[in-house]
Amino acid sequence: MSKLTSPFGPRTALSALAGVALFASAPAQAADQVKPDPKLVVVISIDQFSANLFEQWRGQWKGGLGKLGREGVVYPNGYQSHGMTETCPGHSSLLTGSYPNRTGIVGNNWYDATTGKKSYCLLDESVTLAAPSEQDPVSPRNLMVPTYGEWLKAVSPKSRVYGVSGKDRGAITMAGHDPDGAFWYQAGFGFTTYVKPGEDAAAKLAPVAALNARLAAEQKKKPFVWTYENKACAALEKTWTTGERTWDAKLPRPLPANQAETLRDLSASPYTDAVTLEAAAALRDEFGLGDGPQVDVLTVSLSATDFIGHRYGTRGPEMCDHLSRLDARLDTFLSRIGKAKGEVLVVLSADHGGSDFPERLHDEGYDISRIATSAWLKGLNQQLRADLALDYDPLVAPGGIDTLVIVGADKKAPAAVERARIASAALALVRSRGEVAEAYEINDLLTTPPVAKGTSPDTISVKERLRRSAYPGRSGDILVAFKPNLVPATASSTYVATHGTPWDYDRRVPILFWWKNAQARERILPIETVDIAPTIAAVTGVPIPKAIDGRCRPLGAGHDC
Structure with missing residues (x-):
């Protein structure tokens, strides 16, 4: 049997697969599942977190990702069920219970045939951005259906809904229309948001102003440099030729030549997820989410896996170190949000999957x-x-x-x-x-x-x-x-791998539900990301709209939602 090259030590291919299989087939505890009764619902999307990526590294995680996978209700075969598996439409499905043909968010971009111009999925020229930016102004206006947070507020007006992400489309589509706040990271500034006519930019940024100041001071004093936190990942280093470019898959990356490259490199690194989790935890603390009698919602879209996957692929030392870091950072995050006075329900999934870059897969014998x-x-x-x-x-x-x-x-x-x-x-x-x-x-x-x-x-x-x-x-x-x-993608200096197809490597994503004292259960049959919102609604007593595509899935035994 040939050896697998593993950054965690040599293992045979058979033993690597067996380890995951034994872990996945561990019997559920005999006790009946006690449904969660959350006062804080935290929904995490890991951008480009395919089911394949989840299974590849699952057995190695000891922190937050490991905790969710070991202790939660795990659906390893979740699906984004639409064909154009991109970030904006995928996120639009996570908390609306609806496919993109209902949400109206069918791609990251589309073409406005009336003007003859390309349009971004969240473009809204009636708003402005709170921070100076060359990006288009964005808002939830193009999202044609309500989110779970809106279902909740309709019956519980005192509930708070906040969203945070490394991308505007990750924050806005999950938080929905008129949340209490939707923030995304802008390298070189901090967290920003959109400002409607009549609103004050400083007031909209107030919830993240202190964090932004602290991040700026920290970066000025000691800029983030991506070196190995998990040195075992160096075992995956190799030189590749993608398109007309030959480059080394290794850390640290070559020094950037200018400020634009510095900011781009910062975004495509574990730093983006680290500060996103920090912002989410800070919002929980600042507003006491989960401390009151009502149910609150905190959505967290982690964008670095997508940035890194596009730029470096999904199976090299970069992704290895990033996921190792994310596992550790999520552990800290779970501890911080666990300080809420009420029970916390954590849901984790992804907006789409993805595949490694073709040249590495071809080198491994795949016809790609x-x-x-x-x-x-x-x-x-x-x-x-x-x-x-x-x-x-x-x-x-x-x-x-x-x-x-x-x-x-x-x-x-x-x-x-x-x-x-x-x-x-x-x-x-x-x-x-x-x-x-x-x-x-x-x-x-x-x-x-x-x-x-x-x-x-x-x-x-x-x-x-x-x-x-x-x-x-x-x-x-x-x-x-x-x-x-x-x-269907040409390799460039900053783009080697992609997603977006209707095939399973881009559609399959994990779906995990976790709360303290949950009985660990492995659910192997397929479900869909549109099932997440109605499932959360059922356990929080929120009426489920009839005009959605998803179905409630029981978190306990049997069919009771």
Whole structure:
């Protein structure tokens, strides 16, 4: 049996798998599960935390991640059930109980055919940002459904809802409309938020002002440098060539050349999650979340795993050290929020999964490769120009080549007859390409009846997955599913791995529920991220809206929600 290279010591491949299997199959305690009765609900999303990543490192965690996995109700086979598995739509599903075709958040970006411009998922030009930024102004306006926090406030007006993240789309989509606060980390400033007309920026930032000042002082005195905290991770070091770049997977990273690179490197490091957890704990302490008679909500979206996964891949020394650090930081975080006077329910999942970069997987014997995105789109447009006698490119791809938008010469929506002519030719051309598994025109998806509610997410068709990512005016004209293990992303100096496909390596995520004195249970059958909100609602006595896609899942034995 060949040896596995492990930063935690040599093990055979068989023993590595057996260790996880024995751990996962440990019998649940015989005592009946006592349902939680929380006064504080903490929902944590680890961005790009695939089920594969969870299982790969699960047996090594001794801190907070380990505690949740050992002591909680664990669903290792959770699913983001839509097709376009990106950060914004994935987060929109976590606390709404709804798929993106209902939340309206179908991608990180979409194309506004009325203006001929690309639009960010949370763009709202009626608001401003509390801190100076080159980013677009954002708010929850584009989120078309309420979140659990809003369900809760409807029956418990004194409940508080706060959200914090390393990304605006992680904080806003989980906290929902009109929370008590939604904050995200902006490297070089600290935590920021959005400001509606008539609101005062300083007042909106007041809950995080002291933390921001402290973080700035600490960075000025001793800037964060990412070196190994877990030195065993150095065993995974190797030199790689991705695209036209050759680089060393190792820590510390080369020194940045300028301030922009310094801030970018800081974001794509464990520092982002460390300060996000600190902000979340500080909000709990400052506002006494969980101390009163009402139920409070704290949402925490940890973005560093996604930043690191995109930049360095998911199975190298960088991710190894990051997850080791996160395990330790979550342990401290759980201790701090555990000081709440009421019971605390912690839920952990992810907005989507992800895969390692193709070159490393190919080196390990997998048949996996990249699709050169610009060349692929250019080829489609050249063929359509010739076939349809056009003097312009009729297709644009605002967020990736899996979503194609039909435009006229002015880059806006063409007349209906012309759109239909281009759509017919483009769809046939896309479907003829050998690298494409399936492709659908948007109106076909919008008029396709949904499968029965409760259909297992691992059995639904690719078309159904894409249907759940289809929203009028936001989803483009042709949605494409490339064949598995064909990665529609070109490698760059800061981007080597990605996600976004309808395949299981991007859809499967863990879903964990933990509270003090919970009986550890392993639930192996698939559930969906849209089941999280109704499950929380059931244990907190909040009415579950009928017009959602998810179902309550019992945290105890049997079927009682």
